Amino acid sequence: MEKRERSSNFTESEKELLLNIVTDSFFEVIENKKTDSVTIKKKNETWDLVAVSFNAMTTNIARNGIQLNTAYNNIKRKLKKDKADDKVQIYKTGGGPLKSPKVNDMQDRFLSLLKLQFEPLRRRFDSSRNYIINVTIEERRASGQHCIHFKGKIYSQRENLLYSIVDSPRYTVDTRF
Structure with missing residues (x-):
């Protein structure tokens, strides 16, 4: 060289x-x-x-x-x-x-x-995207997971996930931690 x-x-x-x-x-x-x-x-x-x-x-x-x-x-x-x-x-x-x-x-x-x-590519799905799962509060209680209800959403402290509430006649808030 x-x-x-x-x-x-x-x-x-x-x-x-x-x-x-x-x-x-x-x-x-x-x-x-x-x-x-x-x-x-x-x-x-x-x-x-x-x-x-x-x-x-x-x-x-x-x-x-x-x-x-x-x-x-x-x-x-x-x-x-x-x-x-x-x-x-x-x-x-x-x-x-x-x-x-x-x-x-x-x-x-x-x-x-x-x-x-x-410029980076725009991605529709990203690792920092919120994971939204439709559940009822009764389903969350049945699974034994504690959650808190606010503004039509359920936040699970244990899993750090935000759940969307499905229309249900029984919206009982579970605030046990």
């Missing part, structure tokens, strides 16, 4: 230029999640085209496709972290002014393209 040659850091203008080039022309190929040999070869060729476009628009050091790919992935990683930090700041308690967001307009536009990668 050859040793990587160190080059100068990317400036903010170079980062913005890289994001503009990628999002304007090559986004679908670069963000393709397939990992077969044809797709990988096409991605490498695309990064070489990005390097040609990038080097034509800058007067700084010439960059190759591998360097631009690494920089692009680092930018994405940092944006994801900054977006998460901004979200934490929004929900923080303790008063005081809200810290200014770390993500600027250009980065926000880029994040909107990557929205599916940065």
Whole structure:
């Protein structure tokens, strides 16, 4: 494995230029999640085209496709972290002014393209969902479990479950603990 040659850091203008080039022309190929040999070869060729476009628009050091790919992935990683930090700041308690967001307009536009990668999937059923079971109070008493009735629901202290009451003429409240 050859040793990587160190080059100068990317400036903010170079980062913005890289994001503009990628999002304007090559986004679908670069963000393709397939990992077969044809797709990988096409991605490498695309990064070489990005390097040609990038080097034509800058007067700084010439960059190759591998360097631009690494920089692009680092930018994405940092944006994801900054977006998460901004979200934490929004929900923080303790008063005081809200810290200014770390993500600027250009980065926000880029994040909107990557929205599916940065936001979790919405699940209909989750492990934190309340488990609702229809029972009558008589059925709960017959099973020997103690419960308390409030607002049309039964809460079992032993099981930490919330039960919904089925229409029944006998709503006797059992408050034994």
